[in-house]
Amino acid sequence: MTNKTKQQRFAAVNKLIKIIATCGRCIFSENADKPNNVENPFIASMEIDGCGKVWFTDSYTRKCIYILYGYSWRYFTHGGIKRLVEFFRNHITRGAQIKSDCFDLGEIGTHGNTVRIY
Template identity: 40%
Template sequence: MPPENKPASTFIVLSLKHTHRRHKAITLWRADDSGYCWKLSSAGAYEEARVLEHLGYYNSGCSNVAVPADLVERLSCEVEYDTKEFGICLPNNADTWAQLLACVIRPTDYEPKPEYRGCRYKENSLWIKRKRCEQVNQAIRIIADHGRRFFYSQTVNRYASMEVDARGKVWFIDDYSGKRIFTHETVRGGRWRGFSHGGTLRSLVEALRDYICTGTPLNPGYLGPERFDDSNIWGYDEAGMKAVREQAGALPVFRQPKPVVDAHDLVSMEIAG
């Protein structure tokens, strides 16, 4: 029998630009880019392919975000969206926005900063943490594509990755077991059930977690710590280790070397000063 055609996913576009702190409902796009509304019944349903083709328009982060239509339906309820006017709308509050922003169609280029009563933004916002997490996953891929291919399971053809949940907590998804592992300390101890690597790589994952949470770059020495005989404790071949250090080391995840100023340039700067 031929496989059944899966229905295409649909998305609703939310307007950050036209949703203000005083509004009780989140502003939605109507169909075919034809204006704005509050009531869910008036909102447009946009096909996934259309949104993905124009992410900068529908999902920039600074003006709009696109989220799954079924999630919007679940979160909607009766709201007094205007004076004595009620309808099924998305309530404009912190909890609703947290769930919506965790499910945007793709990571946005700009940090979404929705306005609602009581909104505050911190330096280590959820969006910033997820941007750092993208950088960490790039580093993990580079490590997994060279040498002994740590963080890649050939058995199940899967790469390890890290992700940030709606609370800002960091999880590690193991390449071999597929388990989603909580990386923070808990009252029940620090055992990582389903982690298929040793203590050295666990220490690296913990350091990557701290970078995601704080933004403080890692020492490049985390990339295949060296032995006295110029080998490395990862057991990577020389070419593979060199590639990892050059490629992953160039990412913001790792501390970058300070530019060297030669004596001639230093004298020139002193004369100019």
């Protein structure tokens, strides 16, 4: 396993967020659960400030949310995927791996890419 830098992990997480935002229910996208999709939707992202702190930019409120603390995040509208955002934060800051048992990969290859996040 390679030891990636914080910037590399940051870039990889944002790439994954973009992929998730363009598939299925468009989680992390302005188009999440909307009947009519916006042509160029705003997509959530992780940010690193000048001090090295990790923030999450919410796709609905478009606000930067400081996500260090485990309790309520003001302006966070993604509800059930807070745990996933915490996994992303821990991966960026500490290099912690996201456990595969958090995902049900369904029948990839047979019926397209099906991923469920627990």
